[in-house]
Amino acid sequence: MNVTTILFDFDGTLADTLPICIHAIGDSFLKFDGKTLTGSDVVALFGPTEADIIRRHLANREAAEEAVRHFYDIYTREHDRMVRPDSNIVTMLDRLKERGYRLGIVTGKGRDALDISLDRLGMAHYFDTTVSGDEMKRPKPDPEGVLTAMNALGATADGTVFVGDSEADMRAGKGAGVFTIGAHWLANVQTHTFDTTPDLYVTHTEQLLAQLDRWAGRGGAE
Structure with a gap:
């Protein structure tokens, strides 16, 4: 990929x-x-x-x-x-930006709450686009938010990955036709088991980075 x-x-x-x-x-x-x-x-x-x-x-x-x-x-x-910043998340975002990936957020969270959290956690500068629940007519599991973010970034389905912790995320990503990753790397998650099988399941940020390296030819064969 x-x-x-x-x-x-x-x-x-x-x-x-x-x-x-x-x-x-x-x-x-x-x-x-x-x-x-x-x-x-x-x-x-x-x-x-x-x-x-x-x-x-x-x-x-x-x-x-x-x-x-x-x-x-x-x-x-x-x-x-x-709420405290997670050092593994921060390191991951730093590395993704250094490698030139375009990053976005697709969340059912309201715009005001999202902006409060991004500001308090010092994370806003990482993201090229953010789509909140206020900007969606149909929340996840509908793929509208994922497609909206892709459109804002000029992204294609075969060049996009969507990462989430919930069943709704898995269904939204699959509905948008993108590679969908189930991530359970934080202490509290919305869905502990997925009915919709993710394309990749990870429990640590390093696993996502390693997969991206493989795709980019930095870590062995796909």
Whole structure:
């Protein structure tokens, strides 16, 4: 393969943000609905942006926008305490940029939450394009976001790789016709087993880098 473009999911793939997402969404439902959600309950709602999860599922409809503001308040206030940069991810991104790959993010995360995390983690400069849930009409597992990012970068399917941690990511990547990698290299992931088999499964960033080296002729035969 002649890979030029690497697209990543965000939560659970580039940053260990699932705990803060679960915490902030769960606290919003507890405060405004008096409803306790487990982590699995929250993850089962993923697909729409965090704000739209609250808007769609909060029983107390009149308080929905206040609950959304509450979510962002917690997400911003608790981010530095709950989310730390992962040194392996940072090293991987540095090496990918040094090698000239075009990098993008395709996430169901809302634009505001994504920008908060990219800023706090100092990661924004790595990416040539980012597609958030607010920029998609059809969230993952629909391939729309992957195709949107490819179009923004002028990428072809045979030159693009999509990396994610969830079943929705696998289906989105396959639907877009790109080489799809299941990555479980962070402590918290959305999907522990895939129903849709990824083209490659990795548990460490070095495995992705090694595969790219093989494709580029730097590490042996394909």
